[in-house]
Amino acid sequence: MSTDSPDKIIDRSAKLVFSFFISSAGLWLLVAALFAYLAAAKLTDPFFLSTYEFLTYGKIKVSQANAFVYGWGGNAIFAVSIWILARLSQAEVRGSIFLIFAGVIWNLAITFGLLGILDGHMSGHEMLEMPTEVWPAMLISYLIITFLILVIHRSRQIRETIAPQWFILAAILWFPALFLIAWNGMELNPARGTVQTVLSMWYGQSLIWLWLTPVALGAAYYLIPAILGRTIDKYYLAIFGFWCIAALAPWSVVHHLEGGPVPMWIPAIGTVMSIAMVFPIAVASTNFHATAFMDIGKVWDSLPLRFVIFGTLSYTVSSYIGVVFSLPTVAKITQFTIINEFHFNQRVYGFFSMIIFGAVYFALPRITNREIPKGAKSFHFWTSTFGVLLLLLAYLIGGLTHGVLAGQPSLPWSSSVIQSIQPYFLITKFAFVILAFSQLVFVVNVWRVIFPNPISFIESCKKEAGA
Amino acid sequence: MNNLAKFIVGIFLTLGIAWLAFVVGARSQYGDLSPTASVLEDDGTVAEDAELFPIALSGIAQQGAKEYASLGCVTCHTQQVRRVETGFDVERGWGLRPSVPRDYVLQKHVLLGNSRIGPDLANLGLRDYSDEWLHQHIFEPQSLVPSSLCPPSPFLYTEVGEESESLVTITNEEDASDRYIKPTIRADRLVAYLQSLKQDYELPEISFLKSEEEDEVEAVVSVADKSTDAPKWLQDQIDQGKEVYMKAATGGGMCFTCHQVNGEGLVGQFPPLAGSDWVLGSKDRLIKISMYGLMGEIEVNGVKYNNVMAPPGIPPGSLTDEQIANVLTYIRNDWGNSASAVSPEEVATVRASLKGRAPMQMFTAAELSSPVQ
Numbered sequence: 077m078s079t080d081s082p083d084k085i086i087d088r089s090a091k092l093v094f095s096f097f098i099s100s101a102g103l104w105l106l107v108a109a110l111f112a113y114l115a116a117a118k119l120t121d122p123f124f125l126s127t128y129e130f131l132t133y134g135k136i137k138v139s140q141a142n143a144f145v146y147g148w149g150g151n152a153i154f155a156v157s158i159w160i161l162a163r164l165s166q167a168e169v170r171g172s173i174f175l176i177f178a179g180v181i182w183n184l185a186i187t188f189g190l191l192g193i194l195d196g197h198m199s200g201h202e203m204l205e206m207p208t209e210v211w212p213a214m215l216i217s218y219l220i221i222t223f224l225i226l227v228i229h230r231s232r233q234i235r236e237t238i239a240p241q242w243f244i245l246a247a248i249l250w251f252p253a254l255f256l257i258a259w260n261g262m263e264l265n266p267a268r269g270t271v272q273t274v275l276s277m278w279y280g281q282s283l284i285w286l287w288l289t290p291v292a293l294g295a296a297y298y299l300i301p302a303i304l305g306r307t308i309d310k311y312y313l314a315i316f317g318f319w320c321i322a323a324l325a326p327w328s329v330v331h332h333l334e335g336g337p338v339p340m341w342i343p344a345i346g347t348v349m350s351i352a353m354v355f356p357i358a359v360a361s362t363n364f365h366a367t368a369f370m371d372i373g374k375v376w377d378s379l380p381l382r383f384v385i386f387g388t389l390s391y392t393v394s395s396y397i398g399v400v401f402s403l404p405t406v407a408k409i410t411q412f413t414i415i416n417e418f419h420f421n422q423r424v425y426g427f428f429s430m431i432i433f434g435a436v437y438f439a440l441p442r443i444t445n446r447e448i449p450k451g452a453k454s455f456h457f458w459t460s461t462f463g464v465l466l467l468l469l470a471y472l473i474g475g476l477t478h479g480v481l482a483g484q485p486s487l488p489w490s491s492s493v494i495q496s497i498q499p500y501f502l503i504t505k506f507a508f509v510i511l512a513f514s515q516l517v518f519v520v521n522v523w524r525v526i527f528p529n530p531i532s533f534i535e536s537c538k539k540e541a542g543a
Numbered sequence: 544m545n546n547l548a549k550f551i552v553g554i555f556l557t558l559g560i561a562w563l564a565f566v567v568g569a570r571s572q573y574g575d576l577s578p579t580a581s582v583l584e585d586d587g588t589v590a591e592d593a594e595l596f597p598i599a600l601s602g603i604a605q606q607g608a609k610e611y612a613s614l615g616c617v618t619c620h621t622q623q624v625r626r627v628e629t630g631f632d633v634e635r636g637w638g639l640r641p642s643v644p645r646d647y648v649l650q651k652h653v654l655l656g657n658s659r660i661g662p663d664l665a666n667l668g669l670r671d672y673s674d675e676w677l678h679q680h681i682f683e684p685q686s687l688v689p690s691s692l693c694p695p696s697p698f699l700y701t702e703v704g705e706e707s708e709s710l711v712t713i714t715n716e717e718d719a720s721d722r723y724i725k726p727t728i729r730a731d732r733l734v735a736y737l738q739s740l741k742q743d744y745e746l747p748e749i750s751f752l753k754s755e756e757e758d759e760v761e762a763v764v765s766v767a768d769k770s771t772d773a774p775k776w777l778q779d780q781i782d783q784g785k786e787v788y789m790k791a792a793t794g795g796g797m798c799f800t801c802h803q804v805n806g807e808g809l810v811g812q813f814p815p816l817a818g819s820d821w822v823l824g825s826k827d828r829l830i831k832i833s834m835y836g837l838m839g840e841i842e843v844n845g846v847k848y849n850n851v852m853a854p855p856g857i858p859p860g861s862l863t864d865e866q867i868a869n870v871l872t873y874i875r876n877d878w879g880n881s882a883s884a885v886s887p888e889e890v891a892t893v894r895a896s897l898k899g900r901a902p903m904q905m906f907t908a909a910e911l912s913s914p915v916q
Binding site: 118119122123126127128129132133134135137138196197198199200201202226229230235236237242245246249250253254257261267268269270271272273274275277278286319322323326327330332334335336337338339342345404407408411412413414416482483484485486488489490491492494495498 | 545547550551553554555557558560561562564565566569570572573574575576611612613614615616617618619621623625626628629630631634635636641642643644645646647648650652653654655657658659660661662684685688690691692693694695696697698791797800801851853859903
């Protein structure tokens with residue numbers, strides 16, 4: 077035992093926490109998948125389950141986003157951040173019991189939050205829909221976790237920090253700041269009129285840009301060199317990329333308010349800053365892809381890396397598309413259309429989740445000493461890839477159709493504009509079924525290495541019955 | 544980057560600056576707007592007896608806003624009319640003018656929304672829907688708009704056995720069976736809220752928009768006025784018909800958006816009305832398509848068209864007998880056309896003869912040219 081490498085010791089110290097967070101994340105992923113299917117089904121048939129108030133479209137749709145971002149996103153962020161930071165600090169994870177305690181509170185808060193939404197206590201502000209009663213529990217549990225993550229980072233052996241650490245730490249710290257700002261502006265010291273909308277829009281979009289995005293970028297900065305065994309190409313650019321995101325992203329997110337009842341300078345700044353975002357996007361994609369394409373065979377062979385590179389490619393493409401769609405001439409067509417769904421799913425699924433899947437597949441075997449069958453991972457990869465691409469294509473083409481037709485005032489709304497995008501809703505429903513299936517495979521893969529016993533138990537029972 | 548404290552200061556600084564600009568900046572710029580009069584005195588003050596806008600929601604409407612938020616209507620409906628340069632909202636008849644920040648200052652929860660699977664509702668209260676219509680729409684939108692994706696909310700209603708106890712009767716087109724529904728208090732609140740949604744006042748910073756076409760029309764009308772010597776009743780009917788033809792807001796016919804101001808239509812898409820054998824021909828046909836719309840292949844002056852004209856009017860199919868009579872009289876007497884006037888009584892007769900036809904069920908040319916029963 078004394079010959080264990082330091083990495084092994086760290087992995088062992090992270091085992092409990094990582095397993096806890098990633099298995100809860102998996103459950104939330106399934107919950108979100110179920111909601112996603114229900115919502116999509118309701119758009120193809122409005123009478124589907126329409127007699128149940130708690131299953132009405134608006135509630136389901138909102139619950140899906142919340143389960144996805146706070147449930148899956150939050151838990152996955154905790155798991156991956158803790159493990160990567162512990163590895164990079166060469167420090168053991170301490171206070172597991174407090175981390176798990178806080179994690180339980182976080183999950184309970186979200187559970188009650190979602191039940192609150194379904195029970196009719198929704199506020200109607202983007203990503204702040206959960207009833208305010210659960211906000212304190214979310215904040216406190218989050219702060220406990222943040223504190224313990226900082227403890228890991230503070231006890232690092234090497235003073236020098238590198239890109240993955242900046243991105244992940246920044247994300248971990250930005251969330252409570254955003255949350256407090258939103259809380260202050262919505263509840264404690266409520267803003268009047270459309271200032272509320274500016275705030276909630278800013279919060280909702282920043283959550284994706286400043287919380288999910290940097291964690292995924294940080295994980296990619298860690299995993300690509302770790303798996304390929306080579307350094308990041310043009311690494312000196314990473315620091316520029318980091319500060320560009322930090323400085324520009326919080327400004328760029330408000331361009332969605334174009335033309336609305338807010339002072340014109342707000343969306344105008346948003347648009348300019350969105351265009352400036354090409355710099356950090358270019359940096360990240362150069363760093364990732366220049367490194368990965370030096371050894372593309374290895375990328376293909378390693379499933380975790382395949383997930384990660386899919387994610388980073390998706391990040392690059394989606395971000396450039398985001399820039400194009402923030403140009404006023406294009407925004408005029410696509411604003412308020414189902415292109416919004418394209419952006420959301422591209423970011424949280426095509427980019428964030430894919431990288432997290434890669435990180436989990438890389439970390440789990442090291443942490444648990446059990447391999448996940450290659451076939452199962454590969455199945456997950458292909459179903460996810462196919463599902464995501466199908467989903468995004470449907471939302472993209474559907475969104476453009478939606479926008480172009482809506483822009484012709486002579487076309488009646490329901491019987492012409494919305495009728496024409498109905499086929500795309502059908503495709504998304506189909507895509508969500510594939511994705512749900514794919515996510516189920518992921519969760520089974522994860523649970524099987526974390527809790528192998530129930531399965532081996534059942535199998536041994538079967539054998540006995542057979543004998 | 545190696546010093547954690549400096550790093551933290553750095554990342555909070557970048558976030559903080561953006562927050563200061565947007566949230567604090569926006570708040571101090573317009574966070575304390577208050578209701579004001581449509582027109583200010585010369586010195587910029589509000590006259591003492593002036594009516595102030597926007598007006599506060601009634602208590603029941605405020606409770607309705609909560610229902611609206613809690614049912615997630617905002618996931619499909621916006622409540623903002625965009626500026627003309629950035630969107631088509633005014634053209635679509637969703638408002639008399641773009642929305643401005645002041646419109647929202649009295650709302651506790653502002654529900655602008657950012658997704659439009661359904662139409663904008665900022666001015667729903669101006670669309671002249673009756674409470675009964677709205678109740679039926681909330682109960683089962685598809686009973687009014689067959690293609691609707693708006694989710695039914697039957698849980699806000701109780702179905703009763705007797706017509707006398709109910710507020711709304713919903714007739715099933717297929718088997719002519721009736722259902723009687725009675726709204727719960729929550730449905731009443733929601734309808735009160737929906738009816739209260741209107742930005743029908745001008746403010747110092749914004750006035751109603753008149754589309755360019757309307758200006759053009761006025762010019763044309765004034766020329767036309769002088770050149771015709773029709774009897775006054777006919778001229779009145781033509782003038783009112785023209786209004787219907789040109790109006791692209793609730794209660795209008797919006798015909799010009801397809802058939803154009805000059806009645807020439809658009810090649811390959813919208814048939815002309817000027818000189819059209821349809822317009823100058825049978826009134827019965829004209830009345831029918833003005834109520835129910837027209838689809839499928841049609842030949843106008845020897846040219847084939849194959850397109851769809853949804854039931855005209857905003858909302859679709861809502862033109863009254865009088866409006867139909869006027870607009871038809873108008874199109875039969877402009878652009879060089881000259882044919883007899885159509886009276887509201889004639890329209891009423893046709894309407895009665897079509898009793899039982901499903902609303903919104905468009906006619907086809909073939910159906911119309913088959914011998915009249």
